[in-house]
Amino acid sequence: MTRSTTALAAILALASAPVLAQDEPEKGSPLEGRPDTPAAQELAPETPPALPTAEADLPLDMLKAPEGFSVEVYASGIDNARTLRVADDGTVFVGNWQGNDVYVIPAGGGEPRKIYEDLDWPNGLALHDGDLYIAEHTQISVAENIMDNLDSPPELKVIYDELGEPRPHGWRYLAVGPDEQLYVSNSAPCNICAREEGFGEIRRMGLDGSGAEPILTGMRNTVGFDFNPETGNLWFTDNQRDWLSEDIPEDELNVLTEEGQDFGFPYCHNGLYTDPEFGWGRQCSEFTDPVALLGPHTAPLGMRFYTADAFPEQYRGQIFIAKHGPWNRTRKEGAEVAVAYLDGETGIERTEPFLTGFIQDNEYVGRPVDVEWLPDGSMLVSDDWNGAVYRVSYDGS
Numbered sequence: 001m002t003r004s005t006t007a008l009a010a011i012l013a014l015a016s017a018p019v020l021a022q023d024e025p026e027k028g029s030p031l032e033g034r035p036d037t038p039a040a041q042e043l044a045p046e047t048p049p050a051l052p053t054a055e056a057d058l059p060l061d062m063l064k065a066p067e068g069f070s071v072e073v074y075a076s077g078i079d080n081a082r083t084l085r086v087a088d089d090g091t092v093f094v095g096n097w098q099g100n101d102v103y104v105i106p107a108g109g110g111e112p113r114k115i116y117e118d119l120d121w122p123n124g125l126a127l128h129d130g131d132l133y134i135a136e137h138t139q140i141s142v143a144e145n146i147m148d149n150l151d152s153p154p155e156l157k158v159i160y161d162e163l164g165e166p167r168p169h170g171w172r173y174l175a176v177g178p179d180e181q182l183y184v185s186n187s188a189p190c191n192i193c194a195r196e197e198g199f200g201e202i203r204r205m206g207l208d209g210s211g212a213e214p215i216l217t218g219m220r221n222t223v224g225f226d227f228n229p230e231t232g233n234l235w236f237t238d239n240q241r242d243w244l245s246e247d248i249p250e251d252e253l254n255v256l257t258e259e260g261q262d263f264g265f266p267y268c269h270n271g272l273y274t275d276p277e278f279g280w281g282r283q284c285s286e287f288t289d290p291v292a293l294l295g296p297h298t299a300p301l302g303m304r305f306y307t308a309d310a311f312p313e314q315y316r317g318q319i320f321i322a323k324h325g326p327w328n329r330t331r332k333e334g335a336e337v338a339v340a341y342l343d344g345e346t347g348i349e350r351t352e353p354f355l356t357g358f359i360q361d362n363e364y365v366g367r368p369v370d371v372e373w374l375p376d377g378s379m380l381v382s383d384d385w386n387g388a389v390y391r392v393s394y395d396g397s
Contacts, residue, residue, distance in 0.1 A: 028168035030328075032191050033243040039330060040243075046327045046364060052077045052387025059365040059386070062357040068312070068396020071355070074380060075105045075112045075389040081382040083173070083302065084372035084389070085125045085132075087147055092372075093132060094382065094389065095125045097171045102134060104150060105389070115153040116143075123223070124174030124184060128207065135172035135184050138163045140209060159209030164189060164199055169221045173302075178232045182207055185236075187221040192241045192266050192275065200265055202236065216256050218263035218287060224302040224322070224370070231345050233257060237300035237321060238290075240269060242328050244276070251300050252290035253321070255346050261288045292348040297326035298334030302370030302382075310377025311394050318342060321351075322368040322381065325358065332359050337368050337381055337392075355381060355392060 025031040030045050055076040063071045075081075075092070079099035086092050090107035102116040102125070116122065116134070124135025132146040134156065140163070141156035160182075163172065166189030173185045181204050188200040200219055205212035215234070225236035234256040240249040249269035264271070264287035266278040271289030274282055294300045303321045318341050325335025337355035340348050358366040367385040374380060378393035 027193070028166060028190050030168075030191070030242070034328075035243065043328045043330070046367075048080075048367070048385045052079055052081075053385075055388075058388055059357065059360075060390075062360060062365055063355060063390070064357045065355050065392055069392055069394050072391050072393075073388060074109055074391040076387065078103050078112050078387045078389065080384045081387050081389055082171075082369045082384050083123055083125045084370045084380050084382050085127045086372050086374060086380070087127055088375065089147075090375050091147070091150070092374075092380065092389070093125055093127070095122050095134065096384070097121050097123045102132075109391075115146075115150065116156065121171050123171035126174045126176045126182065128176040128180070131207075133159075133174055133176070133182060133207075135163075135174040137167070137170045137172070138165060140172075140174065140182070140184060142207075159207075160205060160212060162212065164196075166190075166199075171223060173223050173225060175225060175227075176207070177204070177234070178227055180207065181205065182209075183215075183225065183234070185219075185222040185225070187219070187223075188265060191243065192277065194278065195266065202234070215259050216261050216263065218261075218265045218267075219254070220265040224300065226304050226319070228255075228345070229305055229307050230317070233346060235303065235305075235319065237294070237303055238263065238265075239299055240297075241266070241275075242297070244269075245296075246329050246331075247296045248273075250293035250296050251298050253292040253294055253300065253303075253319070253340060253348065253351075254288070254290050257346055262286070263288050263290075291346065292340055292351055294321070294323065294338070294351065295334045297329045299324035299326060300338075301368075302372075304371050304373065306373070306379075308373055308377030311379075312396075314341075315339060320354065320371045320379065322371050324367050324369060324384075325364065332362050332364070335359050335364060335367055337371060337379075358383075358385075 080096035083095040092105040094103040103112045105112045121137040126133040130147040132143040139161040168189045169187035201214040221239040238252045267282040268284040323334045335358040339354045340351045343349035366383045369382045381390045
């Protein structure tokens with residue numbers, strides 16, 4: 001992706017930016033730093049429908065995929081459906097953030113049901129050897145041998161309770177790496193702020209929660225990562241700061257090539273320019289650049305490498321990314337599932353839309369959160385706006 005000089009011009013324009021409103025929101029609020037101008041004041045977090053959308057009312061006819069692909073409803077009625085994990089037999093687990101429950105969808109589809117309730121932002125899920133790991137706001141628990149006990153889910157056992165307390169960006173993402181270690185995101189508890197110990201990092205630990213340590217720093221808000229099946233490198237999406245401009249910074253796709261890398265937050269954005277408040281005395285050359293820019297405020301979340309062979313050859317080994325879409329941009333763009341095409345082992349040649357239609361007349365009719373693969377190689381996409389999961393399959397020649 002080319003790096004436009006318009007970003008630098010916009011930074012220079014900050015010198016004449018309007019004064020912020022006198023009644024500043026509390027630290028960490030999404031509205032912290034919102035300019036006191038009419039257009040900016042109209043922007044605020046989008047509120048989804050109070051209840052999951054009935055299956056008959058889902059926007060299926062509005063969703064568009066490339067020729068040869070079809071989209072269908074796989075499950076509905078899942079409040080705030082977010083993170084997806086699929087067991088070897090096709091059983092699907094669904095985590096959420098606002099609903100505080102974990103759901104299961106039977107193998108092959110069917111009526112979803114709650115298996116855990118009244119948790120604390122159980123956004124992060126991971127499956128390993130029949131065990132289900134759940135990352136809540138401040139802790140990680142395990143449901144041992146869940147696959148043999150779906151009808152009577154075992155009691156959750158806490159294995160790690162040292163995730164940060166501040167609520168902003170407190171929805172975790174969780175995965176088991178190729179080294180059979182747990183990886184969890186612990187994002188920065190703010191829009192833009194000085195670094196706080198333990199935040200803005202991804203941690204690695206044993207499956208029992210032991211030996212936790214950061215493997216990277218300088219990320220802002222990561223709610224999706226995956227491991228390259230060929231190299232083992234960790235790739236992650238990162239949502240960048242708000243209220244700098246409608247068009248900058250862009251959200252990012254990053255790759256960890258060496259443990260301990262620093263990805264620049266809050267000092268440098270997009271590898272292009274230093275922050276107008278925190279960047280003084282720093283240079284972007286001190287930090288690791290993103291491998292792809294994914295659009296301003298598009299909120300890329302879940303991502304997966306495509307490792308099956310049901311899709312056409314061009315998609316195999318590539319990265320599918322669920323973009324949630326912006327709430328603080330006048331013109332909504334980027335609520336979609338995109339595909340990023342690799343250039344070598346640690347580069348991106350280009351990104352392009354794959355599943356679109358979630359924005360109609362500048363209003364959301366859905367918001368993608370995560371992608372995952374069924375055993376037959378088809379793709380699941382969660383939509384927290386509607387409380388639904390869609391299935392995308394290829395039936396072309």
